Amino acid sequence: MKHIHYLDQEPEKTENDGAKKAVIRHLITEKDGAPNFNMRVVSLEQGGNSPNHSHPWEHEFFVLSGRGIGEVDQREVELKPGDAIYVPPNIQHCIRAIEAMEVI
Amino acid sequence: MKHIHYLDQEPEKTENDGAKKAVIRHLITEKDGAPNFNMRVVSLEQGGNSPNHSHPWEHEFFVLSGRGIGEVDQREVELKPGDAIYVPPNIQHCIRAIEAMEVI
Numbered sequence: 001m002k003h004i005h006y007l008d009q010e011p012e013k014t015e016n017d018g019a020k021k022a023v024i025r026h027l028i029t030e031k032d033g034a035p036n037f038n039m040r041v042v043s044l045e046q047g048g049n050s051p052n053h054s055h056p057w058e059h060e061f062f063v064l065s066g067r068g069i070g071e072v073d074q075r076e077v078e079l080k081p082g083d084a085i086y087v088p089p090n091i092q093h094c095i096r097a098i099e100a101m102e103v104i
Numbered sequence: 105m106k107h108i109h110y111l112d113q114e115p116e117k118t119e120n121d122g123a124k125k126a127v128i129r130h131l132i133t134e135k136d137g138a139p140n141f142n143m144r145v146v147s148l149e150q151g152g153n154s155p156n157h158s159h160p161w162e163h164e165f166f167v168l169s170g171r172g173i174g175e176v177d178q179r180e181v182e183l184k185p186g187d188a189i190y191v192p193p194n195i196q197h198c199i200r201a202i203e204a205m206e207v208i
């Protein structure tokens with residue numbers, strides 16, 4: 001079993017892929033033996049955004065704190081703590097932080 | 105895209121499988137098209153527990169709130185908000201709530 005507090009995981013900048021004021025912490029990955037799903041926490045400063053991109057794997061987001069906008073396939077939704085969104089494979093998506101946000 | 109607040113999802117009791125004082129909310133499942141991973145929130149009352157069981161799929165937990173004990177393969181770890189644990193496939197596991205807990 002792996003057991004880690006998310007703040008003990010080194011944050012990685014994601015600016016090189018179009019993200020802004022954003023770091024990502026990879027908590028559980030294939031390196032831990034997880035065959036299907038990577039667990040990450042994305043931390044966005046106010047005004048930050050995740051990359052606007054798509055990829056062949058799906059995303060499932062849960063908002064831990066803060067407020068922002070989720071844009072999925074050119075549709076915008078307001079995000080607040082406790083919200084979950086599902087992004088299907090190959091669908092364009094990004095998150096923009098109105099307040100500092102943390103998303104898992 | 106599916107977009108839902110977790111409290112808007114009907115909670116389901118899980119008492120029939122050895123769980124106690126526990127409900128589960130299925131937020132994103134294969135019914136939403138998610139091929140690999142189910143996103144659920146488990147809410148445990150103080151003194152509650154998830155089932156002590158194993159299954160062929162892996163689990164990745166993140167503690168949203170509260171405190172408790174995670175037991176994985178007969179090893180116990182203390183759980184607090186922000187902790188992540190990885191449970192490999194076919195490994196016995198359960199969570200016991202010392203305080204009311206929510207786990208995703």
